[in-house]
Amino acid sequence: MKIATDDIRDILMRVDKPARYTGGEYGGAKCPENAPFYFCMAFPDLYEVGMSNLGIKIVAESFLRRGYAADYAFAPANDFGAELKKAGIPLYSLSLKKPLAEFDMIGFSVQFELCYTNILYMLDLAGIPLRRADRAGKRYPLIAIGGPCAVNPEPLADFVDLVFIGDGESADADVAGLYLECGGPTEQFFRRAAAIEGVYVPALMDVKYGKDGRICAFEGPTPRRAIVSDLDGAVFPSSQCVPNVESVFDRSIIEVMRGCYRGCRFCQAGFIYRPVRQRSVDTLTRQACSLIASTGYDEVSLNSLSTGDYPRLRELLRSLKGSLPDGVTLALPSLRVDSFDSDFAQDARKISLTFAPEAGSQRLRDVINKDITEEEILTAAESAFDIGYSAVKLYFMLGLPTETDDDLRAIRRIVDLIKSGYGRKPRAKGLRVSVSVSTFIPKPFTPFQWEKQADEAQAEAKQKVLRDCLYIKGVTLSWSDPFTSRLEGVLARGDRKLARVVERAYRLGCTFDGWNSLLKKDAWAQAFADCGVDPAIYTRERAEDELLPWEFIDIGITKQFFARERKRAYGGIVTGSCKAGCSGCGLQKVCPAAKGEA
């Protein structure tokens, strides 16, 4: 079945940005005719968000290279979703226009917790039963999830057949091969899939709870995170489709490195993407040139968790500038202040620069292992001002372990110092400073995974401290909504019992929870109440000897390392970068830096 644009023309005329739903993107993947396996790469957020994501393009490419079909689907905005439902038209894929239910596998890329209801929204629009149990024995696609949230997939465990943990370059498509070999989703298929590195089969995992309501045992095969050892030779799409509608990051993206040397203790990405693997200057140059030629973009973004740590950055920039056509700008979105160099920033439009000190006081920065000093922040800011920047954006967190009001007030000191640094020389424009403070969420697989998360009242009190001390001319302060942060924390730290709550919230109309204007707080509160689940049990402090809901996953980093890092945090001891010396996180055998190859 194919949903032709002409069949839904009337609907398209009524909705916002209809080009999101018509397909026909330039450079879109050409699927093989009558492919042996049909994979739908689903993204549970809007087209313009998903189209900016590099990961889904890599995963889709890994299927295409093996001769399988791979197409995309995004969450339709509520207007289009409601029209589809009313007209009885199932959610369809972007270029093949094939109803999702007709695919062999739908893989959701789960980037953050507040899109969980959107997964259900998309399944529902596709006419696919939400729960695995309701699909059993019937012909439905395999429902899979992957991406960063897959490191704690438990709140989604009842909805999905498969979870891909870690790098998606090979495991996802391996499963397709196995599926064909087993002749479909047989018992044998699931048993053998669970043995593939990076694959978790929730149905095979039995979670036992004790009388106190806490987990007392996991029974099932231990899933291990998939780690691509050769990033340089890994699958990468040499051309990418150009979205019909302007996407949030409308430019070519290359991935310079995966992983981060720094080990900031609050940062989940800093641990779950370890070890650091790099692409070579030659490979990156080739990929950038190919993307620019095939897309027509005039900007290349050099992505990684900390691009300034790429050891051959200067060489890379020189190579890119020498090889790319004139007028192509380079964007370095993740520069740390201690790696900020005015040479790197010269190229971009000199408007606003973003730094992330994360905490106001040196003491607290040491606690979180954010290995930068006040002086480094100021030096970076001043060298940015000297080359023409007149606005800085500063990212901080509140609610960090051991934080006091004095630590929060220290943010004011940084702002003052930056302002006086700007005033030291005559400048053409006035300085604009925006301070953005988000609420710290203790995420799984970080040294802070056991910490209590600040509750709404505490977060609000801390925000008030900040509002009081940062009410200054030329400074804008923004903060995250305490309810949203708490919900994100609950879902991030949740277990299987939350599936009911997520489903109930969806039934009560919750979708696009990450969009402030669309979040239905009352409905979420009711969902928790209806299911008799107290969210506070998920944001409480966990004991180090307690079994955590995500602990059955072998992420590659030992629990002892996290506990050791936590202890050091409380002692205010900086561990520093992996480049400065290996701290033995457990990945030494596969880590180039640990082997001295960085």
Add this chain to the structure above:
Amino acid sequence: MIAMRYTKTDGAEFISHLDLLRHIYRTLRRAGIPVNYSGGFHKHPRIFLNNPLGTGIKSVAEYATVDTPFTGDFKERFNLFSPDGIKCADCAYVESNQNYANCITSCTYTAEGLAPFDPEEIMREKAIPLIDSRGRQIDIRPRIYAVEWQGDALKFTAGCGENNLRPDLFCAYLEERFGGSAKNITKVAAGAEGVKFI
């Protein structure tokens, strides 16, 4: 400079005006057709489109001027690299920006699916008051220049620019008055004064 007539069909009719400009710019970049930039702080490529077409309305008569030193086969090169539905139909070298956004004063459309009626009935009207999509009271009669049947399809010419009349609004009026359901509304020609290429 090059002036071109191009299409907006095969799904591309749902692309908004701003996105369309980006697509044309990227097509030119992919094709290796250099575009001159404006001076000034925020440089932008000198590509000039005609007035925006309502999203969802097809067209085989969109016009643009591209400021380029390119002298090769523009049409072939453009079409090799353009998205489906955005295809150059004809082009010409011109001395200056044709300024289609100002010069085009009327557009001719065709629409299928409307119930038969006598076009004279419309042309005889002194006024046709309507509420437009923004809730404003307008008289569309002065903006209707010609109406005729071409087989089963209605062909009509309406104002563009200052006297703009959205073809879908007019069709909705005709549906209400005479019945039927307009399909495939397509812009087939543009009327302009003082341009070299149309």
